[in-house]
Amino acid sequence: MAQLSDTWTITIANQGSGRFSVDAQRPLLDTLEEHGVDLPYGCRYGGCITCAAKLTAGAVDQAEQVALNNRQIANGYVVLCVARPTSDCTLEVGVDSHDKLYRNPFLDPLEPHELKPDIATPIGES
Amino acid sequence: MASAADAEATCCGPGYASPDDAMTAPAEKLLYTVALYTGTGIQKPDYLATVDADPESSTYSKVIHRLEMPGIGDELHHTGWNACSSCHDDGSMSRNYLLLPGVRSNNIYVVDTATDPKAPSLHTIIDGDEIKEKTNLSGPHTVHCLGSEIIISFLGDANGEAPGGYLHVNEDFEIVGRWENSMGDIPYGYDFWYQPRHNVMISSEWAAPNTFMPGFDLEEVGHLKYGRRLHVWDFEKREPIQTMYLGEDGLLPLEVKFHHNPDSTHGFCCAALSSNVIHFWQDDEGGEWKWEKTVDVENELHPEWPIPLPGVMSALLVSMDDKYLYVNNWLHGDMRQYDITDPHNPVLTGQVWIGGLLGKAPEVNGVEVAGGPQMFQLSLDGKRLYVTTSLFSTWDNQFYPEIRTKGGVMVMIDCDVENGGMSINEDFIVDFGQEPNGPSRCHETRYPGGDCTSDIWL
Numbered sequence: 001m002a003q004l005s006d007t008w009t010i011t012i013a014n015q016g017s018g019r020f021s022v023d024a025q026r027p028l029l030d031t032l033e034e035h036g037v038d039l040p041y042g043c044r045y046g047g048c049i050t051c052a053a054k055l056t057a058g059a060v061d062q063a064e065q066v067a068l069n070n071r072q073i074a075n076g077y078v079v080l081c082v083a084r085p086t087s088d089c090t091l092e093v094g095v096d097s098h099d100k101l102y103r104n105p106f107l108d109p110l111e112p113h114e115l116k117p118d119i120a121t122p123i124g125e126s
Numbered sequence: 127m128a129s130a131a132d133a134e135a136t137c138c139g140p141g142y143a144s145p146d147d148a149m150t151a152p153a154e155k156l157l158y159t160v161a162l163y164t165g166t167g168i169q170k171p172d173y174l175a176t177v178d179a180d181p182e183s184s185t186y187s188k189v190i191h192r193l194e195m196p197g198i199g200d201e202l203h204h205t206g207w208n209a210c211s212s213c214h215d216d217g218s219m220s221r222n223y224l225l226l227p228g229v230r231s232n233n234i235y236v237v238d239t240a241t242d243p244k245a246p247s248l249h250t251i252i253d254g255d256e257i258k259e260k261t262n263l264s265g266p267h268t269v270h271c272l273g274s275e276i277i278i279s280f281l282g283d284a285n286g287e288a289p290g291g292y293l294h295v296n297e298d299f300e301i302v303g304r305w306e307n308s309m310g311d312i313p314y315g316y317d318f319w320y321q322p323r324h325n326v327m328i329s330s331e332w333a334a335p336n337t338f339m340p341g342f343d344l345e346e347v348g349h350l351k352y353g354r355r356l357h358v359w360d361f362e363k364r365e366p367i368q369t370m371y372l373g374e375d376g377l378l379p380l381e382v383k384f385h386h387n388p389d390s391t392h393g394f395c396c397a398a399l400s401s402n403v404i405h406f407w408q409d410d411e412g413g414e415w416k417w418e419k420t421v422d423v424e425n426e427l428h429p430e431w432p433i434p435l436p437g438v439m440s441a442l443l444v445s446m447d448d449k450y451l452y453v454n455n456w457l458h459g460d461m462r463q464y465d466i467t468d469p470h471n472p473v474l475t476g477q478v479w480i481g482g483l484l485g486k487a488p489e490v491n492g493v494e495v496a497g498g499p500q501m502f503q504l505s506l507d508g509k510r511l512y513v514t515t516s517l518f519s520t521w522d523n524q525f526y527p528e529i530r531t532k533g534g535v536m537v538m539i540d541c542d543v544e545n546g547g548m549s550i551n552e553d554f555i556v557d558f559g560q561e562p563n564g565p566s567r568c569h570e571t572r573y574p575g576g577d578c579t580s581d582i583w584l
Contacts, residue, residue: 038169041199042200043230045285049341102520109344110343112345
């Protein structure tokens with residue numbers, strides 16, 4: 001049965017790996033840094049994807065992020081500086097996880113539903 | 127190195143009495159360029175690199191000092207001096223400090239370049255959170271001195287939404303507040319340049335930080351998330367008075383430069399995605415400002431691209447004698463020199479290739495180039511053009527992913543100022559792929575004594 005928790009267990013699957021118990025109310029960048037995980041970051045408010053990581057299991061609340069487009073979200077990317085876990089999670093972190101984060105926009109254009117959420121056309125309306 | 131500083135010390139304030147005077151200054155012996163680790167996967171701070179540019183030195187063409195910022199993730203980008211020729215008459219001022227804004231962190235690092243020019247040190251930090259709190263600004267870009275004080279364009283509000291505005295900092299690097307009295311209906315900001323004798327400032331448009339920081343999506347241009355206007359300001363009233371709508375000819379209008387001659391009203395902007403030079407001017411004092419497209423770089427066919435490849439003209443620079451205009455095409459890979467003796471009718475006089483996606487120059491002076499010509503700085507005498515290859519970490523990662531392992535390079539181009547023409551200097555190359563902490567990416571370059579994009583005359 002789903003229930004609210006104060007802490008969740010985060011598994012880092014790359015970069016030497018590790019399992020950490022983190023506060024559910026705080027951004028993952030902050031709590032993982034406190035555990036000594038060396039993570040990239042930039043703006044620290046959800047605007048720039050420097051800290052993006054790939055979520056391969058579990059769920060987060062990243063409602064504050066404004067940087068990811070819908071394709072990046074569909075590919076599992078989360079912005080650690082604002083993402084808070086809502087379950088146990090498994091993450092790949094750092095640029096090693098960025099294989100699908102960056103794409104040449106001319107060679108591989110976005111579909112209307114894949115744009116950032118504020119301008120994307122809902123599927124079925126395009 | 128003491129040469130430029132000595133020249134300043136023997137006069138009154140910093141810089142030079144005129145552009146003609148600046149052209150007679152001793153040749154640059156040191157270069158400062160920012161170098162990035164943000165977005166590269168290397169968990170080290172961005173830094174200010176000192177490059178030896180003295181051909182007589184044993185360390186010529188090498189990085190001889192690295193000043194690391196205190197933390198990671200700033201994305202150092204453009205830089206500017208605390209003072210320039212605009213306070214040449216003020217003997218109490220000197221060009222001692224280089225300001226390094228972090229686009230992502232919002233911090234402004236003030237670096238002392240005077241105590242030891244070869245080994246600059248951190249003087250103070252204007253805290254990014256304090257800037258947000260006091261002025262509701264983020265995403266710093268262009269730094270200009272304003273007589274004895276400093277203005278810095280910011281592309282966003284504290285939440286990274288457009289249009290942002292202008293931070294006013296005093297000579298002690300304290301926040302005064304917002305510089306502008308009004309942003310009018312300006313949707314976006316980016317670069318700016320001013321010409322005090324005509325009481326004018328021109329500003330350009332990139333996008334909101336939340337739009338450009340994560341990378342470039344072409345579809346967002348169609349959704350009007352990127353700029354296509356220039357704005358004319360009443361400089362004394364600090365408010366916009368005219369908009370020049372450039373439309374499809376002016377997609378992503380980035381760098382803005384006036385003629386150095388303070389009497390001239392002619393200036394130029396490069397529209398990056400349209401790959402056009404926009405020339406603007408005013409015929410009569412107090413009249414409307416006009417614009418025209420004077421250079422249009424055609425898109426090029428690429429064997430693997432479904433649509434033609436735009437040049438991406440992301441930067442532009444005017445020689446100190448106002449005779450030559452230099453522009454890049456970051457994706458095509460060429461640097462161009464135009465004779466702009468008649469600013470309405472530029473004549474292409476030189477072109478060289480450095481990297482780029484068209485495969486014209488994958489290697490320069492034995493170094494494989496990832497990226498294309500992007501930022502550049504010209505010597506005061508107009509003869510040496512230093513070119514770097516990285517644009518912005520996320521955009522680099524999209525268009526030139528191999529830059530992660532190869533890093534950026536700095537190339538020097540010899541410019542023929544008599545007859546026109548450019549050639550790559552075979553004795554100079556700085557390979558930032560070989561940096562001690564791993565491949566980094568070099569961006570804007572400046573000289574200790576002032577350069578061709580730093581000084582304004584009152």
